[in-house]
Amino acid sequence: MGRLKVKGKAGAAKNYTTRSSAVKKLQCSLADFRRLCILKGIFPREPRSRKKANKGSSAPTSFYYTKDIAYLAHEPVLKKLREHKAFAKKLSRAIGRGEWSSAKSLEENKPIYRLDHIIKERYPTFVDALRDIDDGLCMIFLFASLPSNARLPHELVENCARLAAEWQLYVMHSHSLRKVFLSIKGVYYQAEIMDQTVTWLVPYQFTQNVPADVDVRVMLTFLELYQTLLSFVFFKLYTDVGLVYPPPLDAKKDENGAGFNALSLQDSSRDSEPPQPNLTTIIEGRHITGKVVRQTIKNINAESVDSADVEMSNAEEVVEEAEEEFVLRPSTSDKTVNANLPTLQSLSTLPQTIMTNLFSPYTFFLSRETPRGVFEFLVRSFGGRIGWPSSSGSGSPFDETDPSITHVIIDRPVVEKQETPEQRELRLRRKYIQPQWIADCINAGKILLEEHYSQGKTLPPHLSPFGEYEGAYIPSGEDAEGERVEEEEEEAIEEEADVGTPAEERQAILNSVIAAATDDPTSLRAAELAAEAAGVDFGDFDAKMKKVAKKQKNITEKEIENAEQDMNKMMMSNKQRKLYEKMKYSNKKKDAERTELESRKKELKKQKRKQT
16 A cells, blocks of 8 residues: 655645745744855745645745755854854843953854855856856945945955955956946946956945945845855966965055055065075084085086086977977878867967057046046056046056156046146147047947047947847947938939929839839830930939849748748747747837937938038
């Protein structure tokens, strides 16, 4: 006889557990349970049948996997949280009784937990951790800009600022920044590190405040995890490029507002070896040290080297040089395959991309109204030199009178003022540009013309470089070839209308062209003769014919595509069909918005042409 099934002991009721039962099983508070779930990456699940998972009850609640809760029961952090709860009770009791020595001893032995093992569990490889640092960087830069208060201790804010500065230093040193976007929320950056794309947001340098309706405890739990994660990642990144981590901090520069310049990058290979102990031995009344012994051994080795050894060493050097050269060998299996494999020598001779050294030929100077932290990071990430006035902080490598300055980043209108001949000559040798020029050059991957970004001019639209949907409306830039052709045709039609061509003749020519838009050569020849008799130029006739043929081809392709889509929809399930219809509706809406914007753009251009 099989085992009897008991209600609530199998199926969904066994696989899922409610939050209240999970807290009761773990014997912790709700706040500690939330902290554990955030640190371990456990989140609520939605069962297929909530009533079956809740053992027949339909009360609203959150469900978790039973295996996840059993996994949390053996977490070392849970043990430390329990110890901290007992510590808090003992500390409050000692303070209440006035036992200050006991309270001090308890405070010194306060239980502290570490998250190193959680980082290793959640991210088995370094690439996994690198993919997941986007949110961590956003959180770090956010808390670095917040003021310290009772809920945010100043040590926490300082640690976030230090991690943010370490990340910026590494990006500048490795020249891994690729894109930047100046938005209303802040500045979006995107870097490419170890073939992984990292995007983060940095708020502007304004006075920030923490809203009262924000649960800071949850954010602090995430921040605690992200701090440990970023420390692991930064250590790996710094050590891979041969730098000392953490970089030493100059307290004096930090107090003077040097920003991330207060941290100095040091090469780990320059670290001196630990000094060897100087052992002294007394032999026949003489003090023999380790230094004397090593010098004696060197002299003996130098005397024992003869000419044969020298020839052997020279032969070995020749062999080593020959081994470095790569000789291409044909394949034994396939004689026709003869691939050119890249070598270290061939890779070193390849031209370096201009992207990483975009601003290396230029020297910039920041005006006092431009944010120094943003543009110093951008310019130095692409190999440029930059200076700033003393009001923006200390540590500027040069002042405003330096003759090597090629560009001045300024964000205020042009004001006429009296200047000396030296000042005028210095101003004429420099280019005064607005800050958007830096971001647009980085996104374009080349140096743009400074004329459109000069001081006081209306700037072109600053577009997001992170990729919009295909076929999105682009307000700036050169027009497409098709749009230019359409504009030329419209201008030609307007010119013909101004000359006074009768409307009946133009309509007859248009009808003949449409009637001749077939593959029949006889009708095509008749349409050509009709157009020639009406005085239409052959070039205009040919252009109209191509346009009609292209339109008919597009209509045919669209009909075939619609037929294929209808056939595919017949094979879809009801859920897939609804999702597909939603996607089509959203794409149709985007196309309509783009068409409307393009039509308004054409109307504005027509009005400008009429005014001129």
